Amino acid sequence: MSVPDYQQCAEDHQTVLVVVQPLGEVPEDQFFCVYRRVAAVSQVSVRGDGQRALYIRYRHHYSPENNEWGDFQTHRKVVGLVAVACCGSAREWPHASERFHGLKERFAATLYDSRLLVFGLTGEIAEQQRTDVAFYPTFDDCPDVEKRVEDFVESIFIVLESKRLDRTTDKAGDKIPLLCVPFEKKDFVGLDTDSRHYKKRCQGRTRKHVGDLCLQAGMLQDALVHYHMAVELLRSVNDFLWLGAALEGLCSASVIFHYPGGTAGKSNARKPSISAATDSGKRHRPGAQEVLIDPGALNSSGISADTSTEIGRTKNCLSPDDIIDKYKEAISYYGKYKNAGVIELEACVKAVRVLAIQKRAMEASEFLQNAVYINLGQLSEEEKIQRYSVLSELYELIGCRRKSAFFKRVAAMQCVAPTIPEPGWTACYRLLLETLPGYSLSLHPKDFSKGTHRGWAAVQMRLLHELVYASRRMGNPGLSVRHLSFLLQTMLDFLSDQEKKEVTQSLENYTSKCPGGMSVLTLPDGLQLPPVPFTKLPIVRSVSLLNLPASLRPHKVKGQPGQGVTSASPFIYSPISIHNRGEERSPKIDFQWVQGDVCEVQLMVYNPMPFELRVENMGLLTSGVDFESLPAALSLPAESGLYPVTLVGVPRTTGNITVNGYHTSVFGVSSDCLLDSLVGVKSNGSVVEVVPSLPRLQLSTSLPRAAQVCGEDLASGVCLQLFNGEMQQLVITLDNIGSEDMITLEVLSKTLTTKERIFGEFLSWDMQDILSRLPLKPGQTATLTVNIAAKLDFSGQENLLQDLNDDGISVTGLPISSPLRQVLKPRPENKQVNTDASKSEYNHVKDLWDHTAVTLTHVRSPGRLLRNAGIRQVCLIKCQVQGKVHSMCLS
16 A cells, blocks of 8 residues: 555544546536535434444545555445446447446455446436436436435445444354455465464454444444454464554544544534444543443444453543553554555554644654654655645644644645656645745735744745745746845845845846736735835835925914914813823824925935945825825935935825825835834824915015025025115015915014114105005016115214113114104113213214014915015115114015
8 A cells, every 4th residue: 555545534444435436528527516415425324223323434536555455444445436427328328337337346345335326318228217326417407416325325334234243243163264464465375274373363353353344333332342352362463563453443443432523623523423422421531541331232232242251341442641652552563564654654644633632732743753754665746745735734733833834845845846847836836825824924014014023034035035936937927026025125134235135136137027016916816915015125214294494384364353262262171181182182293384385204214235225206105185296216325324305295285184104116116105114213293284375475676685694584685785864775576476366465674683772764665556556466576665764863972872882772663654763761870971082972883783674474364374475585784874884684
């Protein structure tokens, strides 16, 4: 026997084997449809005895070599045959009948009964009443298939019961034949058949055989008795091969008693029979050594009373611990015979399934380790793949996930062995995917975003490389790009500099044929591969939303009618509001963006690669409003430090805009990187209010610009030098460069805070002409003339000069709509007056610096936002009096 059945379990010793095979040309899908209906009849209760049931095991292919071992273990014997034929006309019937008889001849030595199911035949032949043949017009019109199979199984049971009774009631005077396995027949030629040793051998093997028949016939208690007797007889003559079989039969019967639900797993679990349920009520706790059996059951089952007295009624069923010990002993006996490798391997598999139920993983792994080294001779590549796959499943069953992944990976490599003429890359790829959980590897990038890595990185990288290669050989470059992107993203910290270069070069080669994107890839078996965003190429450490330039920032107009007074509302304490305050907290920023204006977001990034990193088509990902992202491209030097990158865009509608992340294109792979998936990123918020578009004014003046600007919120200034009493005009040109009408214009003067003070009238203007031009349409221009006069009052002479010297007099700038007023501070009475005649009276005049700002603003409607009108000009005025220079600043 060279073909092992890796799906066998201990309860299979209780089943009878039925082979279902097609005859001639039968459509494969139709055959397996019939096969599933036949195999659905897996358990049949025996008529007249409600406590007995017959279990059937179906196979659609079975090796005749294995059938020759039917005397050694009766569950390996083909006792039933169901053939499926398809006849299009009556002419084909004789040929189908002949082939059916030829198929029965293959299993004639062991066959109990057979059936032929013929589809597609009608007429006189189909109307014939035959026991072994059933005719059906079509594959869909066959309602009584299950009923015919049940009748067929009952006929098998009748033959099985008769054989069991014949073996059980053998008289002592009858000569017992010697049962042999195929390779033993030549070893017993010429032996003395009358010796006591030979007779004990025959008795022991026969007892073991009767135990198998009793177990198949649903008589569990009788089977235990016969197995015990067989063990004693075979042990006395050192018949190790059959002794191992008797021990294994004893283990199987005990397993059926202790675990009526089966050991094959949930998918193949059988229904507990009535007899098993009855027996289970009589047994002790799982650790008990013995189980009592009703003596009346032995007498009524056809076994003589002296049989039960030979072995004793209290030594029948093994305890769970003894089951494993007997399995070990049986496997050790099998190991003595080279030709019993398949039997030994299957016994290891059965023991592992029992240990899996007992949750004894370490002992199960010892059995599996023994199974790995069992030599089965020359196996085909398919048999090797099956062997490694089953070992992987068994290791998974006992919880050894990494060992299971190892053998499944070996099976995957066996699918593409050099000796195979047509390598199965698809099967290899599918098996490699199944190994991922065993190596703590997931194909979802979110599982690696927490910063903690599980498993061996070197093994995981090797497995990912194998997935890339297998997908490429499958002819699916998209899969190769996805797996290679996943390798680069998740294993970047474990790659050496040379490996980083090699992986990126391979990725660029693949993406030149099939660019990578953010779509979900669905495999033929339904598995979905999520997209892999490159959040580490480059690595982002902070994200900051920037305010608009000072000249473009919107400001709320204070004191306008219609505005609410929410800031002055009363505060009411409420525990509910405090409880919800944290939940309502929003990452909203306190400044606003403007519809149609360019907005900026600054990212601090760095390049972790040992070479220059080129990032193409980098832009913002937003939601909430229509946003036009303006793509950017950057090149980061190798292993650079933090590098600022500014991404810009234009909001096209109003509302609250949320910056969700950014998108990049690196090595031909497009990525959408969300801020939520970035680890350790600092941010000042992600939600900004976008206000409607506002007017924009551009100011230009007739005077030259100043070298320095007074104030951070001023864009530019003008410089002017005047003597006391001199006057000059400043012409300010207003250009409406926006898309909104300028309806209202106000001009205010503002004194900027400085250390120096000055007094006098400097600025004056007339608003009538410019107000008559309002509203100012987009593209139109208006001018405003401002008179600048250097007019200082020195009427106080020495006392006034002394006051100026002591900074005792100040001038407060008021709006131009009303006259400027001089506010004089009283001079202290005890202040000393300097009357030194040697000094000139003008020496007491110091350089005076003061700043008076003119601000142009625009208000569209009450309650609307106000924005600084364009670029504000600052006029820096310097007045020279008696050789001294006095400076003023106009904005």
